[in-house]
Amino acid sequence: MSADSRTGPPDTAPRHRLEVAELSKAFGSTRALRGVHLRIAPGELHGLVGQNGCGKSTLVKILTGVYAPDPGASIAVDGQRLALPVRPMHQRAAGVSVVHQNSGLVDDLTVWENVRLGHYRAGRLSRRINRRDEQRATERVLARLDRPLEVGRKVGQLSAEDRAVVAIARAVQDHRPGGGLIVFDESTRALGRSARIRFFELVRSLVDEGTSVLLISHQLEEVVEATDRVTVLRDGTVVEAGLRTSEVDEVSLTRMMLGRHLVTHGRVGSQVKDEVVASARGLAAGPVTGLDLDIRRGEILGLTGLIGSGFVEAAEALAGARPADAGTLSVHGRDLALDRRRGCTEEFVDAGVAFVPERRLEAGVAGELSVADNLTLPRVRDRGGRLRTGSAWQFEETAAMIAKLDIRPPHPQAPVHTLSGGNQQKVLLGKWLAGTPNLLVLHEPTQAVDVGARHDIVDAIREAARDGCGIVLASIDPVDLAVLCDRVLVFRDGRVAKELSGELEQDAIVQAVFGDDTRPQEEGQND
Numbered sequence: 417m418s419a420d421s422r423t424g425p426p427d428t429a430p431r432h433r434l435e436v437a438e439l440s441k442a443f444g445s446t447r448a449l450r451g452v453h454l455r456i457a458p459g460e461l462h463g464l465v466g467q468n469g470c471g472k473s474t475l476v477k478i479l480t481g482v483y484a485p486d487p488g489a490s491i492a493v494d495g496q497r498l499a500l501p502v503r504p505m506h507q508r509a510a511g512v513s514v515v516h517q518n519s520g521l522v523d524d525l526t527v528w529e530n531v532r533l534g535h536y537r538a539g540r541l542s543r544r545i546n547r548r549d550e551q552r553a554t555e556r557v558l559a560r561l562d563r564p565l566e567v568g569r570k571v572g573q574l575s576a577e578d579r580a581v582v583a584i585a586r587a588v589q590d591h592r593p594g595g596g597l598i599v600f601d602e603s604t605r606a607l608g609r610s611a612r613i614r615f616f617e618l619v620r621s622l623v624d625e626g627t628s629v630l631l632i633s634h635q636l637e638e639v640v641e642a643t644d645r646v647t648v649l650r651d652g653t654v655v656e657a658g659l660r661t662s663e664v665d666e667v668s669l670t671r672m673m674l675g676r677h678l679v680t681h682g683r684v685g686s687q688v689k690d691e692v693v694a695s696a697r698g699l700a701a702g703p704v705t706g707l708d709l710d711i712r713r714g715e716i717l718g719l720t721g722l723i724g725s726g727f728v729e730a731a732e733a734l735a736g737a738r739p740a741d742a743g744t745l746s747v748h749g750r751d752l753a754l755d756r757r758r759g760c761t762e763e764f765v766d767a768g769v770a771f772v773p774e775r776r777l778e779a780g781v782a783g784e785l786s787v788a789d790n791l792t793l794p795r796v797r798d799r800g801g802r803l804r805t806g807s808a809w810q811f812e813e814t815a816a817m818i819a820k821l822d823i824r825p826p827h828p829q830a831p832v833h834t835l836s837g838g839n840q841q842k843v844l845l846g847k848w849l850a851g852t853p854n855l856l857v858l859h860e861p862t863q864a865v866d867v868g869a870r871h872d873i874v875d876a877i878r879e880a881a882r883d884g885c886g887i888v889l890a891s892i893d894p895v896d897l898a899v900l901c902d903r904v905l906v907f908r909d910g911r912v913a914k915e916l917s918g919e920l921e922q923d924a925i926v927q928a929v930f931g932d933d934t935r936p937q938e939e940g941q942n943d
């Protein structure tokens with residue numbers, strides 16, 4: 417590290433890989449962080465948990481120099497203070513790297529291009545990048561991780577697990593073995609069960625060498641299982657610092673995060689009515705062919721399977737979000753074409769079909785618009801005046817949904833892009849729930865939300881079913897499926913391989929997806 421990247425005298429014997437003190441950050445009247453202290457030892461896997469909007473991503477963005485902290489903060493790595501705001505070159509020199517929520521990879525580039533992006537070494541005379549050298553550098557870092565990959569493959573073709581390996585390779589390439597700190601900011605959320613197990617094996621091997629890891633996650637189970645210590649944030653302040661994880665469990669962590677005890681959800685009695693609200697015939701999309709489905713009013717129908725089995729494609733086609741190859745959908749007596757040539761999104765909206773996608777930022781919310789505009793957008797055409805859209809109904813709907821889903825901060829006029837990831841997810845869900853659609857298709861609705869928000873979302877989905885909505889829930893999360901669904905269809909190779917109904921148990925769902933009667937998982941498959 418260059419001398420100018422540090423200020424103040426170095427400590428004699430640094431005990432902490434990372435030491436953050438008095439870290440505060442305000443955005444206007446929102447105080448995202450208030451006097452935060454965080455200490456991480458060398459070779460420690462440290463968890464950071466807290467409700468949506470409590471300041472976790474803001475802390476990471478200060479570590480990487482995206483935001484300047486308020487005056488008075490200090491950040492030291494291996495006992496050496498970093499000049500603030502952090503400059504990316506100093507962050508890298510100190511061995512701090514971040515794997516973001518979406519892993520920050522470019523699908524159209526190859527493995528080696530993704531790993532080396534921003535690290536290319538140009539020839540001294542020619543100033544050209546030597547492709548072979550860059551590929552070798554990538555192979556070396558993958559070999560260090562003991563995860564050889566074909567470096568010439570496009571990242572968009574890789575499984576979620578292999579993408580995670582590429583993101584980790586990119587993060588650790590500057591670290592000397594055993595040094596540095598990697599921050600994983602909600603990076604495990606798209607990983608299935610076995611990919612997650614292998615991800616943690618890899619992380620543990622890095623930590624055993626001496627590298628430190630900060631794991632930010634809403635999956636309290638993995639935090640309790642994988643980390644050595646955990647720090648809990650609430651409303652921008654540290655409420656518990658560096659607790660030994662062996663001394664906590666999910667229930668106590670939840671209480672620390674929320675400041676209250678959460679009564680866990682059990683199943684509720686079925687609310688399924690006789691009337692079929694939506695029926696699909698001959699649906700073909702991606703690997704799915706010839707799928708027939710009936711969904712009743714009040715029914716919550718789960719679709720699950722390994723990624724690539726077709727359950728995501730089926731859900732997206734049912735919602736009109738993906739043009740199918742063939743098929744029709746009849747919703748509350750209205751016939752819609754699902755295929756590419758004839759389908760039209762407006763017809764789906766008119767028929768009362770709503771979709772909450774997994775990739776909410778790309779496909780779900782309008783970031784520049786306010787919370788109120790986003791929440792009420794689907795109903796503006798019918799309820800808005802000719803010259804004015806804003807009115808009492810918008811105000812009432814927005815206030816009700818902010819309260820129902822505990823959207824934070826509770827400001828109707830805040831642009832949605834200033835909300836934390838989990839709160840954006842709530843806005844997207846609230847936008848469709850407020851209108852009581854005939855058919856509501858949800859893809860991973862509780863992904864990236866905290867344990868309290870998950871509770872609110874489960875309640876809101878049940879309420880929509882009680883109001884007569886037919887719901888399709890596409891998910892790899894056995895907890896959501898077991899708690900919410902009346903029926904679960906398990907997909908394999910584009911077909912429904914199993915139907916589960918009645919008292920649904922998480923283990924039975926996992927077993928049906930991965931179990932003995934499932935063919936062995938193929939190399940590179942994204943589970």
Ligand SMILES: Nc1ncnc2c1ncn2[C@@H]1O[C@H](COP(=O)(O)OP(=O)(O)OP(=O)(O)O)[C@@H](O)[C@H]1O
Pocket residue numbers: 443446447448466467468469470471472473474475824825833834835836837838839864
């Ligand atoms: N650029 C910004 N402008 C205004 N407010 C912001 C901005 N970025 C974050 N905030 C606010 O700061 C607070 C902390 O947000 P942050 O994204 O750090 O939360 P988080 O703990 O990472 O949440 P999540 O778990 O949902 O990702 C929130 O109230 C958020 O609305």
